[in-house]
Each structure stands twice: as structure tokens, then as C-alpha cells.
Amino acid sequence: MEISTMTQAMQLHAQMIKIGKQDNSVNLSNLFTFSALSTPGNLTYARQVFNSLQTTNSYHWNTMIRGYARSSDPRQALILFLAMQLQEDAPNPDNFTYPFVLKSCARLHRTHEGRQLHATIYKAGLQSDRFVENSLIHMYSSCGESNCAMQVFDKMSDRNVVSWTSIIDGLVDNDRPVEALRMFSRMEEDGIAPNDATVVSVLRACADVGAMGIGQKVHKMVEETEIASKANVRTALIDMYAKCGCIDSARRVFDEIVNNDVFARTAMISSLASHGLCREAIDLFKEMGEANLRPDVRTVTAVLSACRNAGWVTEGYDFFNNLEKKYGIRPTIQHYGCMADLLARSGHLKDAEEFIKNMPVEPDAILWRTLIWACRVYGDTERGERLMSHLQLVKKDSNDSGSYILLGNVYAQAGKWREKAKVRELMNQKRLAKPPGSSKIEVNGVIHEFLAGDSSHPEAEKIYRRLDEIAERLREEGYLPKVSEVLLDIEDEEKVTQLQHHSEKLAVAFGLISNSTGAKIRVVKNLRSCEDCHSVMKLISKTYQQEIVIRDRIRFHHFKNGHCSCGDYW
Template structure:
């Protein structure tokens, strides 16, 4: 009783007065020490002293030590203890298997997990609910979603823990849509979601930009009374920000009774994503006044906000104050933010000089940021030099080849551009496709450049053709110099008309009521012509069009973009 209530001193006093002590007494004491040491200082020294003094050790004693090491983050030691226990002739039970599976999950030790799975099958424990949950979780965290799915499907009646493990597993493997489908199946089966479920599916909504599904889940959270939970609220506002509704994110933040550093930073990151630099700086000052302890993620979000809004002086000032004022050491990610900040603003030489002053070795992300700035500002000479450094530093980084090829193409150096692309292909490096997607009636529709697969492609092209006359009258002229191929002008016009962003916008216009906002998402930087096109079309159709590209959100309305053509 004393041990479980956290009073290890009282537990020890009772134990020391006992004239005889059996294994139950020893196990109670050792379990108490494991719990106490983990909560207080994550040291298991006292637990080891008691464990080593035990005259006999049974499975309960070993389990206490195994689980204690797993909880304290010593997964490898937990695996060693499991092996030692069996060498001493003690048979593992379901709790042992749960502890060791958790250790494998923490270490991403897939092969050891598979070996343990065979042992569990031989012991007849696979059907145990706790073991089944831990198996699904282990496989999912080790990146083998197929094995996790097989174990899950063999469970006679998976509980919420198993469903959560599968939802988070699919999310981790980049299958956010599958996570949402699984959540719907879970609802149909009548399994009650818990806070972990809601956090998982909100993150899945954010990953695939499923705003309407996120709103539906928000209503469920309100009905379940979990809206005020800090970590649920943080996931909610993060979902709204990543799905393009910064106003809803602000509402969630303002309604939360309490905020921690994660919540404050999530809102700050939201402002950064939407290019709201001034709002981000105001939010950061409020955060400072609230005496919230900043962390490294906070400053990455703050510096990103300055970058997207072109606030160079402010960004440099905050970078300088990180260590001196807030006690947060700069990492390579912060240095990359400053290089990006300077580079986007056109201070290319200053950005390169800044890299030479870094206190740590520049990572590939730092050079990629500078190379991207060279592309924006058409600095071919520096771009060539930076690309060569990047290839030497990280030969497998496809971004260096793609960016350098684009720099050459934009300068009309087609032979050099083709040569870089040929080198990339010879090394077996594939350029990731640039899809664009839109959510309509809770369904995600995906497009790629010159797409012909969508069932309504005829209507989409007809809508683009219908709008082209109005766009021309409004003054839109396609920016064909941004088509990065050496082809005739007519072909350039054709290519620019079939960019995935334009196809998605046209589909949104024919599939949603007039005057409602459109939310478009893509995984690459929006090209200059599509950016100009969207400004004109938003004005012509009198709609707000929100586009999220690889850099930030663009809010197009009345012929203007929130990024002020700075992205």
C-alpha cells in the first residue's frame, strides 16, 4: 500500500520490521523503488540494490526491473534483463512480453521484435489482449505496418488501445487517409475513442488537409468533454492551421483555459505557416509576458515567421537573443532558418558569410536553403558553387540536382539543365512528383501536371477554357518563361495551362457553391505563373482561394495574395 501510494520511506520501514520476508514483500518493495525512482529522478540505483539483495527472484521481480528500465528509456538494458531472466530458468509471462515488446518499440528493434513474436506464439500468449496491443504497437513503431495490420486483424475484439496503435501506425507510415478510414471503422464497431485517438486522427486530418473531417471530429471532442484538455486543444489548433483555417485555430487557442509551451508554439507555427509575421511577433511577446519557458521548436517557428514575412532585422534580433536572453542554444535548424531569411530577402552573400560563422558543421538543409535562394534570385554563379558543395556533403540529396537544373533552365541554359538532370537519373535519384489536392464533400481529389485520370477532366478543361477569356480581359498574361523546358511558345502555353494547381482550382469551382472558399494543397513551391493565375481567378470568380505550397499558405482574394508576392 505504501509503495503504490508513493511513500517509499514508509514502505521501507514496514519491510525492515518484518521478521520474515517472502517474495511478495520483496517484489512490493522493488516495484515501489522502480516507481519512486522513475518519478523522482529516473535513476534505478536503489531498485538495483534491493533486486541484488533478494534471496530468490521470481517473474514478478524481473518484470518490475524490466518495466522500470523501459519506462526510464533504457530499452536495451530491458532486453538484456529479459535474456538474463530466462537464462536463470524463470519463464516469462504476459507482463514480461508486454515490457520487452515496449522495449523493442522504443529501440525500433524490428528483428528482435519478430523473434519475440515467435516466442509469444509458442507460449500461447498471442491471444492475450495486452500482448496483442503491444505487438501491434511494436510493429507499427518499428515501421512494419503490414505486420501490425496482420496482428490487428487476428485479434478477436481489438480494444481502443489496439485501434489507436493502428491509427498512429498508418499515420507514421505516411498514410493519413488510411488512419481516417480506420477511425471511421472504429466508430462503426462502437469502440469509444479516447484522447489518444482524437490526437491521432486530428494529426491525420492535418497530414491530408481534411478540414471537414477535422471539424466533424472537433464536434465529437466537444461532446466528449475533452476540448479543454491541453494536448487535445494543441492538436486541434494545429489541425486547423495546417488545413488552412487560421481563424479556427485562433478560436481554439482563445477558448482554451490553459496553455503550455506546446500550445503557444503550435499557434506561433500556425501564424508562420500563413505568413502572418506581425501576428506571430505579437503572439511571441504575449508568450514572453506569460513567463512560458521557450524551447528550440518555439524559436524555429518564430524565425520561420520572420522568414515568410520578410522581417529580416527582427529575425536576426531574435536569433541573437535566443541564447543570451532566453537560454535556448541554437541548433542547425535555427541556422538554416537564418540562411533562408537572408537568402529570400536577396542577401545571398551575407547568407553565405553567415554559414562560415556557424558554431556547428553546416548540414545539407543549410546549403539547400541557400541554393533555393539562388534559384529565386537567379544567381547562377553562386548556385553552381553551392550545388557542388551540397553534392560533396550529401551525394544522395536530390534537391541539389533539381534546384541547379531549374537555375540553368530559368537562365535559358538548356544544355546545362539537361546535363544536371541526366546526372541525377544516372545516379538513380528520382524527383518526387508534385501532386495538388483539394477536399470536396469529405473526399480528397488529387491532380498532377497534365492529369488525364480524373473522371471529370472534360468538365475541368471546359471550365478553364471558359474562364480564360475573362482572365485575358482582366489582364492575365501567362508567364511562359517559368516553364522549365526548351520547347516552343505554344507548347509552353499548353504546359502552363495543365499545371496541377489550375486543374484543382477548376475542379473546385465546378464542384462547390459560388462564393465559398477553395482550399488547395500541394507539396512543392507554387510556380510564378500559377501564383499570378490564382490572383486573377480569385478576383474574376469573387472567391477566396487558399493555397498551401511547400513554403506557406497563400490567401488569394480580390486580386491580391497575402504573401505580397514574397514566398
């Protein structure tokens, strides 16, 4: 009997019991497998069948562990694995057992148990099994242990495309995209053809660092293959082009898709919003209804981001208030965050504070930091200081460096240097460091990274010489450094020097040196752009007739002829 529903499965089981044929191994095996592994199955029922078996073999144990590993409670896979080792008549774990248990560790981010399993695998002599090795790489990568994953990978004698894709994806997940791109180059040198999962991982790495040249190369590589037509690859291409600053290419990829699914639509809406094309983003969202595509939680985030980036308070409220009624989506913390950011960034500080306090979900530190940052921007120091209590900085167990930095900036903005010094001292005691400003630029397929005040680049002398030349030309245009952006108790002259050496200015100076064709200079920055850098980029675009695209932590800025696409609203 072919089984397609649990009702049929239970009917078959009841029939077997009724006629006394529970020992029919074929039917019982089909019933057990269907219950444990199929989408309409039932793990609880499968476990009852498992427990009723007179004798069990490796297939039964592995199937049950596999079912738990992919379930909503992967801890049960670890518990059953432990029982397998303790039960005398249970079979020994084999090269199928360990990958499923390692998958549970990966989903639970349980590094300790994963390491213990690794040791057990060595004792069992299975450390050279490729299926097991790939699972170890995935487990370590998922647990944030990319160095351990690399050690397993380097010891492999027989790597396949899955091996390379585990390791590349893990490096991207662990914020090591440049290394991921190097691994992809090694993969090409080894003659291993990528699959769609590899391509998606590489495109993610390109998106992270703004490596459009490499992304274009990958696009061309797969264009004539079936990989290019896969939905996940198309969506990744949209995301890559958009995050590399080329929204036109992202739109071309999107327009070429015959049947756009919700993922491609969401990627395109998010891309348009981040580039300041907010009306186009909203229009594309409205088209989803005409195409009978139901938005998901990510689509909602993308639409609210468009409202936020445009400062559309009324439209944002209208959309947010109809989420559950019109689309059946209950707002998440991300949706509340977009609304709070929209209100705060547009200067509605009181409304933003009330909105956060009245949320049905507990606000996190990011929400309060968003509002406090806006208080600093709009000069509402009293509100900013008062709201700092929500970040619970006085607790000894607080290790949120971003909150300390924000508090210090609030004090500095108000000229309270003694209070800022106390915050700095507390950070030193806790060994918390401010993340440095970092900007990346791709030149001839190579990623160059600059930190604020960086002098380690091979062409540092040329870069700083060009910065001095830029500063002189901009002064002739009437530029005055915005020293208030430097929240340190130092002389203005030193503040000017610090401003001049911000990471994106170093990257753009290097771009001007390297750019012989007049192509757009594209920079990816890890922090929000400061007002001084924003003013400088506008002037450079006008003075040097050079288009510049900068992606900061919030959005894209397209500088051309002295203007920015954000309209000075970010």
C-alpha cells in the first residue's frame, strides 16, 4: 500500500495489528520511514513504532535520529544518540549516524557536543569519510568556529563540491567574505565546478565586500548553464548587484525572471529601498497583489525600510497598522524597529519614545540606541541621557560596546567631557573596544580595505598626498571641516586631521589614483557616514566630475555633480 497521509499510515498500522501481521517488515518499514521523514509525517508516531520494534538495526536508529535532527526540536537527536551508545543491543553509530547528529549540533550551535562527537568519530576510524568530514565542516562553521572548519577541510584528501561549498558558506557566515572569495579561486584552480549553492555563497561574499567585478565574473560563468535559471541564484544576483551599488544591473536581472517569486520580489524591493528609490519599491510591492503573491515578514521589513528611508511617516503608519488585518502578518521586532527608526529619524522623538514603550514585544538595545542616536542628531540631550537607563549600562554584566559608545557620544555632544571619560574608563575596565571605521573598495578584482588613519597600504604615501591635494581644492570651493563630528576633547586642528583621514576618504582617494577610465568609484563602509564625509563626497563628485557610490550601514549614497541621492536625509 502506498502511503501519502498520516491517516493512511495509521489505517495501515491498525490493519496490520488487527490481522496480526505486525511482523510484516516491508509494510512496517514503509510506515516507520513515512512517519519519521516525510513532510506530512509524525515523529511522535514514528517513535512509538520505533519503541515497539522487537529488534532494531542501524537503519531504524539513523532514520529516527535523522528525523529529530531536522525537526523543531533537534535536541532529541542528541538524546537518542546517547541512548544508542548506552543501550547494549543497539548497533554502533556509523558514517550515516554522525552526520545527522552533527547537523543537530549545528542547528543548536552546540560546539562542546560537536567537539566530543569529533573525538568519537576519530575513535571509530571514520574521520576520513567524506560525508562525515563535510558534516564536521558544516557543524564548525554553523557554530562560528571557522578555523576548526578550515582545519578539517585542509586535512581532507578527497574534496567534492559539497566540501568546498560548506567551507565557503561558513566563511561568509563568520564574516570572512574575502577569505571565502580566495577559497572560491582555489576551488576553480582545482577544477571543481560550482553548483547553485556554491554560486549563492560566492555572490553573498561579493555582496558583503562590494566585489562587483568578481560577482560579474561569476554571473558570466553560470549564464549559459542551468544554474543561472535557478530561483535562489537569480535572487542572489539581484542582492549582489544592489549591494555592490549597481541597482540598474539588479533591476535587469529581476526583469529577466519570467515568474518572480516572493523572494525575488522582496530582494528587489529591499534593494530599491536601500538605494533611495522608495516610490519604485512601494509600487513593486503593490504589484505583488496583482500577481497573487503573498508578502512574508521579510517583504514587510523591506517595505517599511522604504518608508523609513524616505521619511514617509503617514504612509509607514498606514502600512504598519494594516499588517495583520490585510496580510495576516503579526509584526516582529524588526517591523517595530523600522517604525521606531522612521519616527526618530524624521524628528518625532516623543512619538518614537511612546511607540517603543507601548510595543507588545520587549524592545532590544538596538531600538533604544536608534532613538538615542536621533536625540543626539536633533540636539535633545536631556531625552538622550534619560533614555540611556533603558540600555542598563550600570549592570556589571553589560558588555554591549555599542551602548557605551553611544552614551559617550551623548555626553560629548553636550560638552560633558568628564562624564565621557568615565564611560571610556568603564569600557577599558571591561576590555570593550570601539569597532574601527572600515571601508572597502574593489580595484581590478582585488579588495582593498582601509581603516581610519590607516597607513599600512602599499600606496599609502600616494593616497595621503592625494588627500592633501583634495583638501586644498575643496578649501578653494569653500569647504569647512565639520569639526563637531569629532566627539573628542582635542584641539580643532587635530579634529580636522582626524576627519581628513576617515576610512571612506582614504578609499575614495585610492579610487581616484587607480581610476584611469572615469568609472564609478564604489565603496562599502561598515559604519554610518558622518556629515563631514557626506559633504566632502558631494564636493569631490562636483570638483572632480567623478561619480561615487558609498554603501554605509544604513543605505546607499550616490554622489554626482555635487548632489547625493539621499537628499541629505539619512
